[in-house]
Amino acid sequence: MGAQFTGVEFWDFCQDNLIDVYYSIAHPRCNGQVECANGMVLQSIKSRIFDDASKYATKWLRELPHVIWGLRTQKSSAIGYTPFFMVYSSEAILPSNVAFGARRIQYYEEGEAERSWQVNIDSLEEQRVAALLQHACHEQQIRHYHDRNIKERSFNVGEYNQPGTCTN
Template identity: 50%
Template sequence: MILDALKKRIFDKNEKFTGKWIRELPYVVWSLRTQPSKALAGNTPFFMVYGSEAVLPADLQFGAPRLAFKNIAEAEATRIEEIDLLKEEHLNSVIQSAHYQQTLCRYHDRNMRPRCFSIGELVLRRVLKTTGQHKLSPP
């Protein structure tokens, strides 16, 4: 996923992209960690680890309502509530993940044709050329 996202951000036919990937890597990783995932029951990986959603720079700059607290006690009460919610979300994510994996397994099994090979049978094997490839090329 990281390589695919990097390719989309740095690939330009007219310009060499050697060295650009290192500047783009933190942005790609951040975007993947703050993106809701179907496997995590619609939660972000950041939420599953830290118990609250990530605070984006735009939220800080424009004063998002979820960041405005009138006093410390209100903020502490909200944090305790979020910790309780996190336990529920972990359990929901485990259930959702199991359901998601079963769905993928059924889809895979439905679309796969079983093949049996015996010793001595001839098979066609494609040999890919490695000339002109770089580390972001498909294997």
Template identity: 35%
Template structure:
């Protein structure tokens, strides 16, 4: 983003639609789907494909398109559920990765621990205060 805006950072509103389009049409690593496809049930077509009339547009048949669109919408809820399952699995793997080096610790009343007073409303007893 720095390269597109330059040092002034004043043209960010002009770049926002392109950034949002890129975000919505990029597959997410957590579920393998694009946000656009999970909302509309079909793949997004980039504007350059429309202006250059690629093979995708030369082979366009309105009746076939309508049929495929209905099929896409019929399986949309299933695709959303699969994406949700994949995302849950991805988050569990990520949690396991980060938690594998955590060492559980137990505290007993009367032991000393290092704590920040900002997390507690108790009177400050020094950094090694009794709990």
């Protein structure tokens, strides 16, 4: 852990702002997921704000909500659903749907929408299980992809060379 998270200034800041700090070493894979998500946000912001003609010191503040919205409404290959759907059990109505008159906008009826919403709520658990199964399958595919070039090697006592030594 870096010194920026162990110094007195950091802890004073957290205490002054009523921030509880918890470090998780039990789930190191989660840190990778967070890093991946942060990387996607940063990459999206960089591609939206880069402009040689203007300074973009504060432009990222205007673009961040659009980037987050885009990531929340983008279907995940790992689970087969959008994060928005996993939270609200319905797909988001995008601004382009409104602007170009998508079917679900053109034929919207309040009563039918209420019934459809109830059906979505009732089947939410099934969809979450399906997402969990899709995620497990996705992890197996990734594991298979990474393991395909691994060759099994066995070592006997005395065969392992220390780094920096040569065997001739």
